[in-house]
Amino acid sequence: MSTMEPVRYVDLLNQRYQQQGFPPYEWTINTDTPLTAPTKPLSECRVSMLTSGGVSHCSMPAWDANARNDFRLDEVDPGAGADDFAVNDSYYDTTDASIDVNCVFPIDRLREQAAAGVIGSVAPRLWSGFMGRIYSRSKVVNESAPALFAELVADEVDLFLLVPA
């Protein structure tokens, strides 16, 4: 395990929101969570992935680096070249992700895992959205996330990887 103390983001973000004059963010604190056991081995799983790191393919508009309550969700072609993305997010240092999108959205690596037979396949659509600072959590829980679930079912996804930023 890493010996460095984890960064205390909750405190930092509270300070940031206050500096910006935003209303205090009401953090969701959960004490339990669901669990669905996988039903097939990894080598047979179709995997999809979601980033909230402000990652946009060059065919799409760039993300607003200061987005708030933005419910945009992009479909990403799993065959897209790693160099064909822009990264815009004011909440983290995007320098490395701009050089190599795989730092936050390992699209090349996922393809290589499929080619090597570690995973069954990469899903026909990957995803970029849910850029955070979403003050309407009921909309996420009741609308956006269930809508995304339906798309994952349509793509016959067996395992969904989420990478927040």
Add this chain to the structure above:
Amino acid sequence: MGLVARVIEAAGIPTMLVSTGRDLTSQVLPPRSLFVNFPMGNPFGAPGQIDQQHRILRRALELTWEITEPGTIVDLDEEWPVPFADKVQKSLLAM
């Protein structure tokens, strides 16, 4: 994102979240998480470090089968080469 993971998991698709914010993740409590104690822009490591990126991705994928207790956060056994807390603080609070 943790909320999204919870909804999708509850609806029937296993999820795995790769986090760089341990406190944020433990509040929302996604079904399964891998905590990577790297800067927020580097959950899969440094640019061009293909082996490292594969290692972290592979660990995340495999953990889906290893985690049987809902809400488990596993700490990745890798160290970022330099301290980064001050830099993160500066970037978040720079106005």
